[in-house]
Amino acid sequence: GQNIDQPTEMTATEGAIVQINCTYQTSGFNGLFWYQQHAGEAPTFLSYNVLDGLEEKGRFSSFLSRSKGYSYLLLKELQMKDSASYLCAGRTGGGNKLTFGTGTQLKVEL
Amino acid sequence: SQTIHQWPATLVQPVGSPLSLECTVEGTSNPNLYWYRQAAGRGLQLLFYSVGIGQISSEVPQNLSASRPQDRQFILSSKKLLLSDSGFYLCAWGFSSADTQYFGPGTRLTVL
Numbered sequence: 001g002q003n004i005d006q007p008t009e010m011t012a013t014e015g016a017i018v019q020i021n022c023t024y025q026t027s028g029f030n031g032l033f034w035y036q037q038h039a040g041e042a043p044t045f046l047s048y049n050v051l052d053g054l055e056e057k058g059r060f061s062s063f064l065s066r067s068k069g070y071s072y073l074l075l076k077e078l079q080m081k082d083s084a085s086y087l088c089a090g091r092t093g094g095g096n097k098l099t100f101g102t103g104t105q106l107k108v109e110l
Numbered sequence: 111s112q113t114i115h116q117w118p119a120t121l122v123q124p125v126g127s128p129l130s131l132e133c134t135v136e137g138t139s140n141p142n143l144y145w146y147r148q149a150a151g152r153g154l155q156l157l158f159y160s161v162g163i164g165q166i167s168s169e170v171p172q173n174l175s176a177s178r179p180q181d182r183q184f185i186l187s188s189k190k191l192l193l194s195d196s197g198f199y200l201c202a203w204g205f206s207s208a209d210t211q212y213f214g215p216g217t218r219l220t221v222l
Contacts, residue, residue, distance in 0.1 A: 004153075033210065042200055042213040043154070087154065096142050096161070096204065097169070098211060102153040 004101035006088050011107045017076050020104045022088035026069040031091040033098065034062050034073045038084045046073070046086075075106075083108045112137035116201050116214040123221055129174075129188040131217050133201030136182065141203040143184040144211060145176055148198040160184060196221045 005023045012018040024032070031050040035043035047055055049064035049071060061074040073086055085103040092099070113136045123129060135141050145157040156169045158176035166176050173192060177185045184201055198218050202211040 035213075040218075042216045045210050045212060048210055089154075096206070096209075097156055097159065099156075100154040102151075 004088050004090055004099055006086075006101040006104045008102070009105045009107070011109060012075075012078055014078055014080060014108055014110055016078050017074065018078060018106065020073045020075075020086050020088075020106065022071045022073070022101060024069050024071070024088075024090045026066065028092035029066060029069070029090060032062075032064055032071045033089040033091070034060075034071075035087040035089065036084050037087060037103065043087055078108050080108050080110075082106065112141075112203070112212070114201060114203055114212065114214040116199075116217055118217060119215065120218045121220070123191050123219065125193055125221055126190045129186070129191055129195070129219070131186040131199055131201075131219075133184040133186075133214055134182055135203045138182070138203070138205070140181060141205065142209075142211075143178065144202040144204075145184065145186050146200045146202065146213075148200065150197070154200070158186070191221045193221050195219065 003025050033048050034046040036046050037043040047062035049055055049062050052064055052066055054061055054063045059076045064071045085105050087103045088101040089098040116133050142161050144159045146154045147157055148154050158168055160166050160178045163178055174188050198216050200216045201214040204211045
């Protein structure tokens with residue numbers, strides 16, 4: 001399995017940009033996912049990276065560097081509704097199992 | 111489009127009682143199905159996954175079991191609940207081994 005590391009908490013201001021980092025073990029790596037989870041709710045899919053580079057989806061972008069075992073989620077033009085936990089998850093090998101990090105709790109303030 | 115259902119939404123059970131949580135998927139055939147548990151303040155832990163009817167892989171040894179009696183139905187069970195079984199139980203589905211997993215609404219279980 002994977003060891004997924006991400007910061008526990010972050011705080012940012014409405015309208016700003018925030019970057020949430022995630023590091024993982026590179027051995028057997030085969031894809032990295034980002035999910036958003038609001039308090040008391042199920043995670044919802046945000047992005048998926050399997051190759052190096054940046055994937056952009058509106059205000060959200062995700063970057064992957066496979067050689068460095070590093071990914072980040074970039075949130076632009078922050079809104080209060082972006083306050084949530086952001087989960088990084090890695091897949092290894094040819095299977096269908098994901099290993100999740102403990103999540104980064106983002107608080108957006110006025 | 112595909113939808114995933116879980117029930118019940120919340121459950122309070124005494125220690126030693128049995129458990130049955132159900133998950134169904136609509137709008138797709140032969141999905142991969144997964145059961146996760148999220149304890150308070152902790153990450154998602156994969157409990158079981160299934161690639162077809164009757165095919166169950168267990169990830170964590172414990173007093174839980176899973177079954178897949180139909181293509182789009184996944185059931186999580188226990189004969190005797192422990193206090194440590196409390197948590198947020200999430201069912202997820204995916205098209206194939208290389209695809210994204212999508213989560214159901216979850217069941218919040220409290221064992222007293």
